[in-house]
Amino acid sequence: MKLLARxxxxxxxxxxxxxxxxxxxxxxxxxxxxxxxxxxxLGRRKQRVELALRQELRTPAxxxxxxxxxxxxxxxxxxxxxxxxxAANAFRDRLMFNTLTGKNQYYRxxxxxxxxxxxxxxxxxxxxxxxxxxxxxGIVLAEAVLFGVLLGGMLLIQHVLARRYWxxxxxxxxxxxxxxxxxxxxxxxxPTNIPEFKALNAAIGRVLGRHQRLYQRQRxxxxxxxxxxxxxxxxxxxxxxxxxxxxxLTEEQASHIEPLLAVTQRLTxxxxxxxxxxxxxxxxxxxxxxxxxxxVVRTHLGQLAEQLESDQLTLxxxxxxxxxxxxxxxxxxxxxxxxxxxxxxxxxxxxxxRVVLTAHYLLVENTxxxxxxxxxxxxxxLRPRPDRLPGSVGLGLPIARQICETSGFLLSYHxxxxxxxxxRVRIS
Amino acid sequence: xxxxxxxxxxxxxxxxxxxxxxxxxxxxxxxTFAQAQEKMLLHSxxxxxxxxxxxxxxxxxxxxxxxxxxxxxxxIITSARAAVGDRIAGLELGADDYLPKPFYLPELSARIxxxxxxxxxxxxxxxxxxxxxxxxxxxxxxxxxxxxxxxxTEFDLLLLLLANQGRVVTKGAIAEHLSGDAAExxxxxxxxxxxxxNLKRKLTEAGAPSYIRMVYGLGYRFDVSEA
Numbered sequence: 001m002k003l004l005a006r007x008x009x010x011x012x013x014x015x016x017x018x019x020x021x022x023x024x025x026x027x028x029x030x031x032x033x034x035x036x037x038x039x040x041x042l043g044r045r046k047q048r049v050e051l052a053l054r055q056e057l058r059t060p061a062x063x064x065x066x067x068x069x070x071x072x073x074x075x076x077x078x079x080x081x082x083x084x085x086x087a088a089n090a091f092r093d094r095l096m097f098n099t100l101t102g103k104n105q106y107y108r109x110x111x112x113x114x115x116x117x118x119x120x121x122x123x124x125x126x127x128x129x130x131x132x133x134x135x136x137x138g139i140v141l142a143e144a145v146l147f148g149v150l151l152g153g154m155l156l157i158q159h160v161l162a163r164r165y166w167x168x169x170x171x172x173x174x175x176x177x178x179x180x181x182x183x184x185x186x187x188x189x190x191p192t193n194i195p196e197f198k199a200l201n202a203a204i205g206r207v208l209g210r211h212q213r214l215y216q217r218q219r220x221x222x223x224x225x226x227x228x229x230x231x232x233x234x235x236x237x238x239x240x241x242x243x244x245x246x247x248x249l250t251e252e253q254a255s256h257i258e259p260l261l262a263v264t265q266r267l268t269x270x271x272x273x274x275x276x277x278x279x280x281x282x283x284x285x286x287x288x289x290x291x292x293x294x295x296v297v298r299t300h301l302g303q304l305a306e307q308l309e310s311d312q313l314t315l316x317x318x319x320x321x322x323x324x325x326x327x328x329x330x331x332x333x334x335x336x337x338x339x340x341x342x343x344x345x346x347x348x349x350x351x352x353x354r355v356v357l358t359a360h361y362l363l364v365e366n367t368x369x370x371x372x373x374x375x376x377x378x379x380x381x382l383r384p385r386p387d388r389l390p391g392s393v394g395l396g397l398p399i400a401r402q403i404c405e406t407s408g409f410l411l412s413y414h415x416x417x418x419x420x421x422x423x424r425v426r427i428s
Numbered sequence: 429x430x431x432x433x434x435x436x437x438x439x440x441x442x443x444x445x446x447x448x449x450x451x452x453x454x455x456x457x458x459x460t461f462a463q464a465q466e467k468m469l470l471h472s473x474x475x476x477x478x479x480x481x482x483x484x485x486x487x488x489x490x491x492x493x494x495x496x497x498x499x500x501x502x503x504i505i506t507s508a509r510a511a512v513g514d515r516i517a518g519l520e521l522g523a524d525d526y527l528p529k530p531f532y533l534p535e536l537s538a539r540i541x542x543x544x545x546x547x548x549x550x551x552x553x554x555x556x557x558x559x560x561x562x563x564x565x566x567x568x569x570x571x572x573x574x575x576x577x578x579x580x581t582e583f584d585l586l587l588l589l590l591a592n593q594g595r596v597v598t599k600g601a602i603a604e605h606l607s608g609d610a611a612e613x614x615x616x617x618x619x620x621x622x623x624x625x626n627l628k629r630k631l632t633e634a635g636a637p638s639y640i641r642m643v644y645g646l647g648y649r650f651d652v653s654e655a
Binding site for chain 2 (some may be wrong): 079132227230231233234235236237239240241242244245251254255257258261262264265268272287303304307310
């Protein structure tokens with residue numbers, strides 16, 4: 001649930017509690033006010049009746065006549081002497097039959113003892129009461145309407161708030177979600193006037209900028225280091241090329257030169273791999289074209305035939321006749337070459353190499369150690385691994401993975417049967 | 429055959445000069461942008477070996493200028509900048525070949541030879557070494573009129589050795605020449621041994637003397653005079 005929706009919900013829950021409690025409070029207050037008003041009115045009317053009793057009325061027949069024309073005024077004759085002085089008013093509710101409506105209904109009544117021509121009467125003055133449940137219903141209805149207005153208003157305000165005031169926040173969030181460290185510039189965050197978001201953007205901008213600079217610096221370092229290596233390596237290589245031409249080279253001297261050649265070869269490969277990786281990391285533009293992946297695989301298998309033979313490996317292939325993919329040809333060559341070489345290098349003598357190409361994936365499987373390799377370390381750069389072979393640079397698979405990322409493929413490692421290691425490139 | 433070698437690294441330049449002079453090329457050198465510019469525009473060369481990173485300017489600019497004044501000059505770019513973009517830019521500007529550093533001298537020599545041949549003989553390009561006749565454009569070879577049936581790889585290998593006659597071509601250089609970067613994936617040279625063995629066998633079967641000699645396991649040398 002969104003933050004705004006959550007706060008709104010809590011607010012509405014509280015508002016509904018208040019509304020329900022408010023209904024009863026309102027009812028009670030209105031009820032009291034109403035009774036105060038009714039009691040005061042009744043008291044005054046009774047005073048008027050008592051005044052009329054003293055000044056206007058002559059006979060007991062007048063008393064019953066009054067009751068006949070006004071049902072709400074009644075003199076009930078009592079036995080005994082009239083009171084010496086007027087008694088206190090007694091208020092009460094009573095249920096009575098209303099001849100007009102034909103229903104029993106509640107009345108408020110004030111009663112008091114009065115004397116008339118030497119006799120005692122109980123004077124009752126009444127008025128019909130407002131219906132309690134109807135009052136409650138009315139209040140509930142009013143509350144419901146108010147609550148509805150409140151709810152609608154809240155939702156509307158939330159919507160407007162989210163659109164207007166929270167927009168910088170959502171923009172920042174969107175930018176962060178799309179942010180990748182290897183993009184060329186740190187993202188620009190939309191300026192805002194709201195202090196909290198301003199502070200947030202400033203903090204994020206600072207962190208991103210620093211990371212970007214660090215990353216850039218590291219990348220440039222790797223690239224420059226690899227570049228700087230090329231010229232000394234070129235000198236080393238060419239000097240060795242000249243050295244082996246020396247007339248009268250002895251076998252012993254040659255045996256010293258040979259490892260130098262091998263090491264130079266390895267260094268060259270390492271620096272070239274690093275360069276390629278830094279280029280892939282920079283996501284420099286690589287021109288894509290339509291390449292027949294099946295043909296590429298077949299070409300590389302052909303080139304590796306001698307290696308397969310010398311390692312006594314059995315090759316098993318299941319390739320579609322042709323598979324057109326959109327990719328950079330050089331990168332695709334390196335990818336296929338790396339995967340195949342890797343499968344040959346890590347194979348066991350007399351083992352198998354299986355290459356499957358379907359419309360959806362390229363699978364390279366080799367026999368090897370009878371336990372799964374740690375998949376997370378497999379693609380780590382230059383990390384010493386238990387299965388690393390002497391003389392191997394250890395950048396073949398990281399490069400393969402990076403090429404897959406650049407080309408929109410997915411490279412994954414699978415270990416499904418004992419001793420069979422699979423690398424799968426998902427193409428589509 | 430006059431070459432211009434443009435390279436700012438003195439040690440590397442010395443190696444290039446030493447190796448290519450022994451291949452009977454006349455080598456002129458330039459170590460700065462200005463020097464290279466002057467020599468390129470004043471003289472004409474069979475082939476120019478151009479390093480891109482030069483003091484005083486970018487080799488690509490030099491190439492642009494050269495194409496304006498001597499369109500069609502043969503240029504091989506050697507560069508430590510192995511970026512794909514540089515390679516494409518260089519080739520688009522009219523360079524004929526691109527050799528990323530570090531390279532093997534026999535490889536450079538073979539590329540120069542191929543370029544010079546292509547420029548000079550335009551289609552009728554016959555290499556005659558001892559009893560061996562090699563028709564490069566047609567990719568055919570024969571020993572004393574007896575045709576050799578060579579695979580693509582064996583033919584490439586033969587061309588590499590012929591371009592470096594009398595010199596030791598190391599196994600690494602052969603491996604890289606034959607299969608590009610993929611060769612570096614292996615620290616064994618099984619395929620080099622296999623190809624050289626097959627080529628030697630075919631030459632011998634066709635009646636040629638054993639031109640190809642192994643040199644202490646370092647590499648191979650093609651020599652007519654020793655045979």
